[in-house]
Amino acid sequence: IKCVGILTSGGDAPGMNAAIRAVTRSAIYGGLKVKGIYRGYRGLITDEIQEFHTQNVSNIIQAGGTILKTARCKEFTTPEGRQLAYDNLKRHEIDALVVIGGDGSLTGARIFANEFNFPIIGLPGTIDNDLYGTDSTIGYDTALNTIMECVDKIRDTATSHERLFFIEVMGRDAGFLALNGAIASGAEAAIIPEISTEVDQLAELIQNGFRKSKNSSIVLVAESPVTGGAMGLAERVKNEYPGYDVRVSILGHLQRGGSPTACDRILASRMGAAAIDALLEEQRNVMIGIRNDEIVYVPFSKAIKNDKPINRELLDTLRRLSI
Ligand code: ATP
Numbered sequence: 001i002k003c004v005g006i007l008t009s010g011g012d013a014p015g016m017n018a019a020i021r022a023v024t025r026s027a028i029y030g031g032l033k034v035k036g037i038y039r040g041y042r043g044l045i046t047d048e049i050q051e052f053h054t055q056n057v058s059n060i061i062q063a064g065g066t067i068l069k070t071a072r073c074k075e076f077t078t079p080e081g082r083q084l085a086y087d088n089l090k091r092h093e094i095d096a097l098v099v100i101g102g103d104g105s106l107t108g109a110r111i112f113a114n115e116f117n118f119p120i121i122g123l124p125g126t127i128d129n130d131l132y133g134t135d136s137t138i139g140y141d142t143a144l145n146t147i148m149e150c151v152d153k154i155r156d157t158a159t160s161h162e163r164l165f166f167i168e169v170m171g172r173d174a175g176f177l178a179l180n181g182a183i184a185s186g187a188e189a190a191i192i193p194e195i196s197t198e199v200d201q202l203a204e205l206i207q208n209g210f211r212k213s214k215n216s217s218i219v220l221v222a223e224s225p226v227t228g229g230a231m232g233l234a235e236r237v238k239n240e241y242p243g244y245d246v247r248v249s250i251l252g253h254l255q256r257g258g259s260p261t262a263c264d265r266i267l268a269s270r271m272g273a274a275a276i277d278a279l280l281e282e283q284r285n286v287m288i289g290i291r292n293d294e295i296v297y298v299p300f301s302k303a304i305k306n307d308k309p310i311n312r313e314l315l316d317t318l319r320r321l322s323i
Pocket of ligand 1: 074
């Protein structure tokens with residue numbers, strides 16, 4: 001391998017820039033050329049590719065978003081689109097790729113790698129933490145801290161009135177942000193998709209008399225359709241448990257923004273360096289993960305479309321601490 005292409009794809013996440021910097025500098029350190037591909041898979045198809053030197057990634061470790069931009073690209077899901085992408089890679093003499101993104105981006109990477117026998121290493125870049133085989137993903141810690149700060153602020157106003165607050169957080173179909181966000185901010189409960197089919201979490205919450213000893217209650221809700229979202233739950237409370245003064249707050253895109261935390265910068269730096277090590281060791285089609293503070297290689301087939309279990313101990317802790 002002589003030249004590595006790098007791209008960010010799907011939803012952006014804080015820490016992607018730190019990862020771009022780490023991949024670029026480790027590659028150059030290892031004697032490789034680096035090319036930055038703009039707008040994810042779309043830029044591969046439309047040929048938005050530029051050589052990167054160490055100074056291209058100066059002063060970006062602290063910046064949120066991604067300097068490479070990101071996109072969702074329908075064309076890449078077709079064989080014709082992927083053929084165009086492959087032709088451009090060949091023209092630019094790129095012989096390996098590092099793809100930073102979530103489940104969808106790594107699914108695309110896996111298909112492309114198999115189709116053209118092309119070496120790809122994936123980095124888990126998503127605030128949702130929903131990739132299997134890694135304890136954390138790039139962006140998750142920053143989003144969690146943002147959620148915590150927002151909930152702290154909402155609590156100030158919530159305690160001035162007697163209210164039940166549903167705060168909706170991101171996570172797609174995963175409850176990591178909601179559950180850990182609830183613990184970190186001292187919320188009363190989290191309503192998460194992982195246990196939606198097991199129990200009626202809203203009924204349980206109300207039956208437990210969660211509001212008796214407090215003058216306001218904050219419940220974090222994962223955005224998934226399985227939970228009904230914060231709006232859906234508020235509607236249910238109005239119909240099934242009238243008498244509660246319910247308020248909804250949807251945190252939305254601010255969860256994706258901001259300067260990455262130290263944890264995310266370090267994680268992204270380690271993973272970016274590890275991606276180049278993996279390529280030089282002739283690893284292929286793996287995602288870099290971190291488990292028990294050690295870098296691991298997770299085959300794409302395992303990392304994607306595989307439900308990552310939530311830690312039940314966290315659920316129990318939240319329950320015990322919200323009395
Ligand atoms: P996030 O979890 O933050 O939303 P993501 O990587 O899961 O990020 P997606 O929008 O699901 O985001 O996927 C990003 C891109 O990956 C898609 O726009 C598409 O170009 C590519 N992709 C996704 N699924 C496939 C697939 N089955 N085949 C080929 N390409 C795919």
